[in-house]
Structure formats: C-alpha cells, structure tokens
Amino acid sequence: MHTSIADILKQNQLSVTGSRTKILELFQQTGGALAHADIELKTGEQFDRVTIYRTLQTFVEKGIIHTIPTADNSVLYALCKDQCSEGHHHDNHIHFICDDCGTTYCLEQVAIPEVRLPNGFTKKQTDVVVSGLCNKCS
Amino acid sequence: MHTSIADILKQNQLSVTGSRTKILELFQQTGGALAHADIELKTGEQFDRVTIYRTLQTFVEKGIIHTIPTADNSVLYALCKDQCSEGHHHDNHIHFICDDCGTTYCLEQVAIPEVRLPNGFTKKQTDVVVSGLCNKCS
C-alpha cells in the first residue's frame, strides 16, 4: 500500500504544485524533522522563502506536518504519522533531539506520560522534548 | 531571611547596575515567566534592547533564570528557584501555559515524569510543557 504524494495533497484539498510536492517529498525522504532553513537548502533554493513559509503553514493547518517545540526555541517540522486532520492534531508521541548530530526524532513508540496538575489547572496538551544522544551517536 | 537583589547579583559575581537590578526586580514581582518584549514594555523602555538581551543572557549563564520552551517557539524566561549555578541548571519541574490568559507558570510541585527511551537513546534532559487553563481562568 503506497499513497503517492499527489494523492496526499488531493486528499487534503490542496492543488498539486511543484513546491508542495518537492517539500513533502523531502519530509518523506528525511524521516526526521526539518527547519525552514533546511528546506531552503535541500531544495537548492529553487523556491522563494515566502513560498516555503506558506507551504509549511498550509501543511500544519491541514494536519500533514506538526511543529516541534525545542529547548533552543528554533522551529522544527515533521510529518504527522497519526490520524491528524484539518485543525486537529493527534500526535501523542515525544520528541527527541540528539545533542551530537542535531537530528530530531519523532519517537512514535514512546507515549506522552501522564502529569498530575495542581487543583484548578486543566490540561489540554502536553509536549515532551527529550535531549541526549541518539542511537547512532552513542 | 531575605536576600536583597544586590546580594543575589554579588553572589553571582555580577556588578550591581540599574538594568540588572530592575530586571531582576521585575521577575520577582511578576512571579511568572517573561518574554524579552514583556521586559522592554514593563521597564518603560528605559533600557536599550541590546542591554536587555545581554542581561537575560548573563542571568541564564549564571543560573539566575532559565528559559522555557514553548509550543509556539517564543522565548520565555523565569527565575530559577532551585539550586542552579553557573553553567548548571537543576530545574526539575514542568511548565504550564494558560491558553486563556497566556501566563506561563513554573509548577515546582510537579516533577518531570520518567520516560523510557528506545534502545540506544541516552537521556540527558527532559522538557515538559503543558497547556490548558490555569487556576484563575477555569
């Protein structure tokens, strides 16, 4: 079973364009997370900065990719593997950032742990970012 | 027992200056987390932007304040309440961001939960950011 990139775009009511196809392709090839600058580089500057911003924004809105909070407050994006849809993300996994090689992993196998909040606090979303050494660097 | 702001600065081998005193004062008064822009506003623009950047950087290095990762990747700072020191932060608590009022809390009472990583991954630091409604807004 293999969903083509064009199909993914059509499923999300997006027209199939060069930039969208290329950027989605990049995410699939890379596996890991990408920053805006990575994409600019790896696409060989064939697209305008603004187009990349807008494409990423659209993908996030459609639930195709999700953002990852990082300790150094840079913006990272990765493919959603769960059942994310327009306006509703369900990415119940933690993120891991390797201090050595810099790669960011979506650890789908590792569920978000439960946290007990003080009285009066209501939990909506929990983000967990772990840093250390990845399996390739340790 | 009451440590004055000047004493905190001296304990960290920092000279006591207007901006450092004022900014540290602000953190103590506010309790919660502050962004660079908040500080610029609340000090009534009496200090240069660059001075605020440098002061925050110095405070982080000295272990007086710590940064807080956020889902929207803005940079937040809050006072360290634990035994943080030069180059070594020990802030073992989770952070909570209220979706309504925007306040960010250091929940010192709530410990960082343990996460089990896949084979080969080594954990160094775990950041947990919970969002929802705070005790004042729910």
Added chain:
DNA sequence: AAACTATTGCAACTTTGTTGCAAATATTTT
C-alpha cells in the same frame, strides 16, 4: 482550450537577535 481559481514570486516591510566600539558606570586600589 477558455474560464476560473489558487498559488507563486517579488518587493517592501517588521520583528527579532547579534556585533564592534566608544562613552558611561561600577568596582578596586591607592
């Protein structure tokens, strides 16, 4: 293939953060 719709690239701009350096301030020494 014409008509229509959505996306792209460009230009111009804003916001955020960084760096070098001289002037001002804080600390130490005399």
Added chain:
DNA sequence: AAAATATTTGCAACAAAGTTGCAATAGTTT
C-alpha cells in the same frame, strides 16, 4: 575620596527570521 582599572551600557550598523499586498503564473474545472 580620588585615581586607576574593569565592566557594562547605548548606539549604530548589520543579519536573520517572518509577514503582507499584489500582479504574474500555474493548476483545476467546465
């Protein structure tokens, strides 16, 4: 309490990151 020294500050200039309006272009529908 001055003078000498060390540190910090503000300014200017710059770099990086992100946003917006709009006409040209590319994609989709009929």
